[in-house]
Structure formats: C-alpha cells, structure tokens
Amino acid sequence: MILRKIYRNIPARQSLISALMMLSLAACAENTPETSPSFCAEIPRIDWAAYEKQTISNEWFHVYRLSKKLYAITEPFQWQEVISYLITGEEKALLFDSGNGLGDIRAIVDKITTLPVTVLASHSHIDHVGGHWQFDTVLAPDTPFTNNRAKGKNNAFVREEASSIALCKGLPTGVTVDNHHTKPFTPTMRVEDGSQIDLGGVTLEVLAIPGHTPDSIALLDHKSGRLFTGDSYYKGPIWLYADETDLAAYRSSIARLAALVPNLNAVHGAHNVPFSNPDELVKVRDGFEAVYTGHKTSDEKTKTQARYHFKSFGFILQANHEVTQ
Numbered sequence: 001m002i003l004r005k006i007y008r009n010i011p012a013r014q015s016l017i018s019a020l021m022m023l024s025l026a027a028c029a030e031n032t033p034e035t036s037p038s039f040c041a042e043i044p045r046i047d048w049a050a051y052e053k054q055t056i057s058n059e060w061f062h063v064y065r066l067s068k069k070l071y072a073i074t075e076p077f078q079w080q081e082v083i084s085y086l087i088t089g090e091e092k093a094l095l096f097d098s099g100n101g102l103g104d105i106r107a108i109v110d111k112i113t114t115l116p117v118t119v120l121a122s123h124s125h126i127d128h129v130g131g132h133w134q135f136d137t138v139l140a141p142d143t144p145f146t147n148n149r150a151k152g153k154n155n156a157f158v159r160e161e162a163s164s165i166a167l168c169k170g171l172p173t174g175v176t177v178d179n180h181h182t183k184p185f186t187p188t189m190r191v192e193d194g195s196q197i198d199l200g201g202v203t204l205e206v207l208a209i210p211g212h213t214p215d216s217i218a219l220l221d222h223k224s225g226r227l228f229t230g231d232s233y234y235k236g237p238i239w240l241y242a243d244e245t246d247l248a249a250y251r252s253s254i255a256r257l258a259a260l261v262p263n264l265n266a267v268h269g270a271h272n273v274p275f276s277n278p279d280e281l282v283k284v285r286d287g288f289e290a291v292y293t294g295h296k297t298s299d300e301k302t303k304t305q306a307r308y309h310f311k312s313f314g315f316i317l318q319a320n321h322e323v324t325q
C-alpha cells in the first residue's frame with residue numbers, strides 16, 4: 001500500500017534529473033519543506049501554459065479554463081498532481097472527480113458556477129473522491145469496491161498523502177498530516193455502462209472501463225469528441241499496481257478506448273496535464289499489449305515493481321505480475 005503512491009506522477013526517465021535538481025528549488029516559496037520532493041522541479045508542467053489560469057485559483061487549487069464549458073481544477077503542489085474536471089451545461093454542472101480532500105474544492109466550484117453541481121468519480125481511489133462529501137448529489141457505480149471506498153479512509157491509510165514527501169508547499173489551513181482522512185460519502189444515484197448524463201446542451205455517456213480499479217469509468221462527450229479517462233490513461237506512468245487492479249480487464253478497457261480514437265478530438269486524463277492527443281490511446285493500447293503478452297520486458301525492476309517506459313507514458317505493475325502469451 002505504501003509503495004503504491006510514490007512518485008506516480010514522475011515519468012521515470014525524468015526522475016534522475018529531477019533528483020539532481022531537488023536541492024535548488026525556488027518554486028514553492030512559502031512553507032516549502034527544506035528538501036522538496038523531486039516532482040516539485042517539474043511544477044508547473046509546461047503543458048499548462050497553453051491555458052489561461054483563472055483568477056479564482058488559490059494556494060492549493062489552480063483552475064484553468066479548457067473551453068467555454070470545461071474547467072480543470074488541479075492540485076499541483078501535491079504529488080498526485082490530480083486533476084478534477086468541471087463540465088458545465090445550460091442547466092447543470094458535473095464535477096468529474098473531487099480531488100484529495102485536502103483543500104475545499106466546493107468553494108472553488110462555487111466560484112466557477114452557480115449551476116447545481118453533481119459529483120461523479122472516475123474511480124474510487126482516495127485522490128478522486130476526497131471532496132465528494134461536500135456535495136449533495138453523488139453519482140457512483142454500484143460495485144463492492146465503490147461502496148467500500150464510500151465509507152472513507154482513516155488517517156493511517158492516507159496520511160502519507162499529507163506528508164512532506166508528498167508536498168511542494170504547506171497544506172491548506174486546518175489540515176495536518178495527523179488529521180487528514182478521506183471522509184465518507186453517500187451515493188445518491190447509480191450509473192452504469194451506457195448511462196447518459198444530461199447537463200442541458202451537453203450529454204456525457206458513461207463507459208465502464210474496469211482494470212485500474214473495478215469501478216473505473218470514462219466519460220464521453222460525443223458532440224465535442226472529448227473523452228475523460230480518469231487513471232486508465234493520463235500522460236505519465238500509469239499505475240496498474242494496486243491489488244484491486246485487474247490487468248486482463250485493463251487490456252480490454254484500453255482497447256475499447258483506443259477504438260474510439262477516430263471520433264475523438266481531446267483526451268483528458270486525471271493526473272499531471274489536462275490534454276492529450278487521442279492518438280496516444282492507440283499507443284497505450286499497443287504498449288500494454290506488448291507488456292501483457294511478455295513481448296516487452298521491464299525497463300526497471302525492484303522487488304515489488306516492474307516499470308515499463310514508453311515515450312510519453314509508461315506502466316507500473318507489480319513485479320510478479322503474470323504474463324499471458
């Protein structure tokens with residue numbers, strides 16, 4: 001469990017360079033730990049410069065407008081570099097993921113829109129459901145994993161996320177490494193594969209894509225050609241390491257996403273940077289196929305992890321994962 005989170009967001013090929021830079025950081029002036037974690041040297045990642053940072057951004061959340069109806073809410077100073085997306089329609093808004101629960105994401109959302117907001121997670125890992133408790137309308141798949149994670153997680157489970165090795169700057173007021181926990185939430189409506197979420201002029205289809213977790217979903221906006229992929233795809237090393245990860249299911253799910261590419265204009269992953277070219281999904285499908293079938297061997301291996309490097313992404317699997325010929 002402890003190893004699961006370490007530097008998920010650093011492409012392994014960059015980590016050595018980052019390590020050399022870690023003592024010369026000046027990026028996070030206030031409350032900066034004396035020795036910042038290596039990912040801090042990459043912050044802000046260059047991709048964000050393509051978008052206008054919104055003035056409602058605060059010390060913890062940075063907000064960018066990706067289109068007239070779409071906002072990315074990121075937590076750049078915490079090692080997950082998680083991105084929650086607020087998708088607005090004419091009548092409602094949907095918050096796709098709610099972050100770590102370290103900052104007040106509701107306050108940020110309320111500054112973006114006055115529309116009623118529904119929250120839905122790409123999956124129930126702690127860095128995607130942390131702010132769920134702040135919302136009255138919570139959509140969720142009805143899986144045992146989801147329902148278990150909806151009970152919350154105690155400080156022992158999540159404290160590392162609020163520790164100095166995870167942070168480039170101080171925590172939001174009132175949050176400490178000793179009191180941080182994931183608060184429980186109550187699903188108020190269920191979604192499943194094929195569910196349609198109508199926001200008024202914007203309709204999102206839920207795609208069940210188990211693998212990273214049993215309850216992983218993607219959201220597809222057919223009209224705009226936008227696909228929100230959660231942790232099943234983002235730019236960087238993709239974690240397929242947790243005990244709840246199912247590699248055979250991931251293989252099917254990433255193939256399903258790659259098949260959508262001819263109709264896509266944009267892919268929005270849940271970590272690091274907010275936009276990827278849809279063609280990346282084809283590369284990820286093919287790369288994973290090579291890993292899954294044993295045609296690509298690991299580039300780095302420890303007792304617990306096998307890491308596979310590709311140009312703009314990678315995979316981190318358990319070292320003893322099975323290979324299917």
Ligand SMILES: [Zn+2]
Pocket residue numbers: 123125212231
């Ligand atoms: Zn995850």
